[in-house]
Amino acid sequence: METSEIRAVVREYILKEFLPGEDPEALTDDLQLVSGRILDSLATLRVVAFLEEKFGFEFEAHEVGVQNLDSIDLMVKFVEEKKR
Amino acid sequence: MQLLWQYLSASAKRRPDHKAIEDPGRGEIAYAALDALTDRIRDRLRALGVTPGDRVGLCLRKSIDSVAVIFGAQKCGAVHVPVDSTGPGERIAYIFRDCAVRVAVVERERAEELRALLPEQTALLVLDLSDADPSADLPIVRALDLAGAAPSTGASHPSNPDDLAYILYTSGSTGLPKGVMLTQRNACVFVDWCSDTFAPRDDDRFSSHAPFHFDLSVLDIYLPLKHGATLVLISEQVGKDPVGMAALIAERRLTCWYSAPSILSLLCQFGHLERRDYSSLRLILFAGEVFPVRYLRELMGLIPAPRYWNLYGPTETNVCTAYEIPKSFPEDRTDPFPIGQACAHYAARVVDTDGRNVPRGSEGELWIGGSGVMQGYWNLPERNADVFRVDEGGATWYRTGDVVIDPGDGEFIFRGRRDRMVKKRGYRIELGEIESGLIRHPSVREAAVIATTDADGGVRIRAFLGAGEEKLSIIKLKQFCAEHLLAYMIPDEFTVLPTLPKTSTDKTDYQALKAIP
Structure with a gap:
C-alpha cells in the first residue's frame, strides 16, 4: 500500500470515529492528537485495534504510546515501519 | 475505635520490615519507614501552621509520597482534600479555596500555576515528583530535608472518631464541584466491614488503581495497611493501558484487585489475559457503574478462581450494598447482576x-x-x-x-x-457541570449535554451546541474542553446547531436532542 493510501485510510477513520462533523482540512497531519487531548485513552486503544486489524500487524506493548500515535504523520510512519 | 492512621502505626509495630507500599519502577517502603516518614510530615505540616481540623489539599499524582502525606495530615488531626492532579488549575484552585485549605501539597509541575490562583495565606509544600530514580530518596524526604525538618519529636493527634478525616469533591450539577465530608468513623466502619467480608491476609497484595480523589481508593489505601498487607500502586499511565496493567497484575502477583468495571472490560478486550498466569488473584472487586454481563462472563472465563463482588455506593456512603457474583450463571444471561x-x-x-x-x-x-x-x-x-x-x-x-x-x-x-447524573468509567458526572464548562466558550450561545449507551454498555457523552451562524471546529472544541473540564467529562461527540430545539415553555428540549442520530 502506498503512503498516500495509508494516510487516507487513517485520516478517514479518525474523522469518522472521533471527529464527526469536523471540516477534514482542520485535521492536519501533524496535529497532536493524544497530547492535545483530541483522543482520550480509550480512543487511542481503538486506534491501535483499528491499525492492527486494517494493516495486519500487532503492536508490542512498548509501541503503544505518543511516540507512534500522537499524529497522523506518526501513525503512518509507524504502519510503514511495521509493514516493511 | 482505631483511627485510620492508627492502622498504619499498629501494623508498623507488628511487621516493621514488611513491605507496605510498592510503586512499580519507582520504589517501595516498609511499614516502620512509612510510619516514621508520616511522623515527619506531620511535624512539617504543623510547622507550616496546620492545626486539628484544618484542611490540607493534595495535588499529587499517585505515589508513596501521596500516601505518606495523607497519613501525615491525619496524624496532625487535619482533613485531607485530594484532587485530580491532571485536572484544570482553576478547578483545583476552586476546591482549595472553597474549603480554605491551610496548606496545599502540590507537585512541582503545578506549583507556579496554583500559587497564582490561591490566596496568599495558603502555604504550598512543593514536591518534585518528576524524578523516577528508585534509588534516590523519595521526593517528600527531599522536601522535608530541604526544609530542615528536625527528627520527629511530637505526638500524633488523638482524633475523635467523629472528626472529619477527608473531603472528596464530586461533580456538581451547578457546574461547581461539591465537597463530601467524611469522618474517621465513616471510613473505619467501612474498612471494618471489608475486613469481615473479605478476610484480608497479611500476605495479600492489593491493587491501588483508583486515583486518590475517587472513593474507591479508601478501600485500596486503608484495608491493606490495616492488615499489614502490601499496597501496589498502579500509576495513572499504567492504569489506562490494559496491556501494561495485565502485565503488572501477573508479574507483581496481585491477590486482590479493585476498580471500576470499565477497567476490567478494557483488560478483557485489550489485555491479552490468556497469555499470562493470574493464579495469585483471589478477590476481584468492582464498583462505580454497571458491569456489562458479556465482559464479566468473559473475564470469569479467563480468570476463574477469584471471588467476584459487585459493590455499590455513592461517595456519600462509600460502599453500602454488596453482591457476590455466583460462580456460574446461564449462558444467555444479559441482565446486569444486582447491587445486592x-x-x-x-x-x-x-x-x-x-x-x-x-x-x-x-x-x-x-x-x-x-x-x-x-x-x-x-x-x-x-x-x-x-x-x-x-x-x-x-x-x-x-x-x-x-x-x-x-x-x-x-x-x-x-x-x-432520578436526576442528570451519569457514571462514566466509574466517575460520576453531573451533565450540568459539562454544560457549564461548554457555555464558557466565547462562540457557544447554548449548550446541552445528554448521555447515551453504546453497544458495549458504555456511556457516551453527546454535546449539542447552539452557535448561531458560526461554524465551530470540533478539534478546537475538544482543545477548549481539555483546558476547562476533567478528562472523563470531555464529550465524545459534538453537534453544532444554529439554535437548540425548545419545548413549548422555551426550555431546551432534551427529548428532541435524544432523537437526533
Whole structure:
C-alpha cells in the first residue's frame, strides 16, 4: 500500500470515529492528537485495534504510546515501519 | 475505635520490615519507614501552621509520597482534600479555596500555576515528583530535608472518631464541584466491614488503581495497611493501558484487585489475559457503574478462581450494598447482576416521591441510613437539607437519587437515576457541570449535554451546541474542553446547531436532542 493510501485510510477513520462533523482540512497531519487531548485513552486503544486489524500487524506493548500515535504523520510512519 | 492512621502505626509495630507500599519502577517502603516518614510530615505540616481540623489539599499524582502525606495530615488531626492532579488549575484552585485549605501539597509541575490562583495565606509544600530514580530518596524526604525538618519529636493527634478525616469533591450539577465530608468513623466502619467480608491476609497484595480523589481508593489505601498487607500502586499511565496493567497484575502477583468495571472490560478486550498466569488473584472487586454481563462472563472465563463482588455506593456512603457474583450463571444471561443487600453497618429503604416505603417488587429511590453516611456537603446547607431526611422514629436517611427495585429477596437491582447524573468509567458526572464548562466558550450561545449507551454498555457523552451562524471546529472544541473540564467529562461527540430545539415553555428540549442520530 502506498503512503498516500495509508494516510487516507487513517485520516478517514479518525474523522469518522472521533471527529464527526469536523471540516477534514482542520485535521492536519501533524496535529497532536493524544497530547492535545483530541483522543482520550480509550480512543487511542481503538486506534491501535483499528491499525492492527486494517494493516495486519500487532503492536508490542512498548509501541503503544505518543511516540507512534500522537499524529497522523506518526501513525503512518509507524504502519510503514511495521509493514516493511 | 482505631483511627485510620492508627492502622498504619499498629501494623508498623507488628511487621516493621514488611513491605507496605510498592510503586512499580519507582520504589517501595516498609511499614516502620512509612510510619516514621508520616511522623515527619506531620511535624512539617504543623510547622507550616496546620492545626486539628484544618484542611490540607493534595495535588499529587499517585505515589508513596501521596500516601505518606495523607497519613501525615491525619496524624496532625487535619482533613485531607485530594484532587485530580491532571485536572484544570482553576478547578483545583476552586476546591482549595472553597474549603480554605491551610496548606496545599502540590507537585512541582503545578506549583507556579496554583500559587497564582490561591490566596496568599495558603502555604504550598512543593514536591518534585518528576524524578523516577528508585534509588534516590523519595521526593517528600527531599522536601522535608530541604526544609530542615528536625527528627520527629511530637505526638500524633488523638482524633475523635467523629472528626472529619477527608473531603472528596464530586461533580456538581451547578457546574461547581461539591465537597463530601467524611469522618474517621465513616471510613473505619467501612474498612471494618471489608475486613469481615473479605478476610484480608497479611500476605495479600492489593491493587491501588483508583486515583486518590475517587472513593474507591479508601478501600485500596486503608484495608491493606490495616492488615499489614502490601499496597501496589498502579500509576495513572499504567492504569489506562490494559496491556501494561495485565502485565503488572501477573508479574507483581496481585491477590486482590479493585476498580471500576470499565477497567476490567478494557483488560478483557485489550489485555491479552490468556497469555499470562493470574493464579495469585483471589478477590476481584468492582464498583462505580454497571458491569456489562458479556465482559464479566468473559473475564470469569479467563480468570476463574477469584471471588467476584459487585459493590455499590455513592461517595456519600462509600460502599453500602454488596453482591457476590455466583460462580456460574446461564449462558444467555444479559441482565446486569444486582447491587445486592445492604452492608451490615447500613439500613436501606426503597421509597416513593413522598418518602413512603414502596411495596416489594416496585421501583423507588434508595435511601441509606447508618454509621457510614457522610456528615454533609462542605458549606452547602441548602443541598444538605435536600439530601437528608429524618423519619418519624428520628433516624436520618441519605437520599441516594438512585432508583432501585427489591424483587423480593432483598438483593436490590439498580434501575437508573432520578436526576442528570451519569457514571462514566466509574466517575460520576453531573451533565450540568459539562454544560457549564461548554457555555464558557466565547462562540457557544447554548449548550446541552445528554448521555447515551453504546453497544458495549458504555456511556457516551453527546454535546449539542447552539452557535448561531458560526461554524465551530470540533478539534478546537475538544482543545477548549481539555483546558476547562476533567478528562472523563470531555464529550465524545459534538453537534453544532444554529439554535437548540425548545419545548413549548422555551426550555431546551432534551427529548428532541435524544432523537437526533
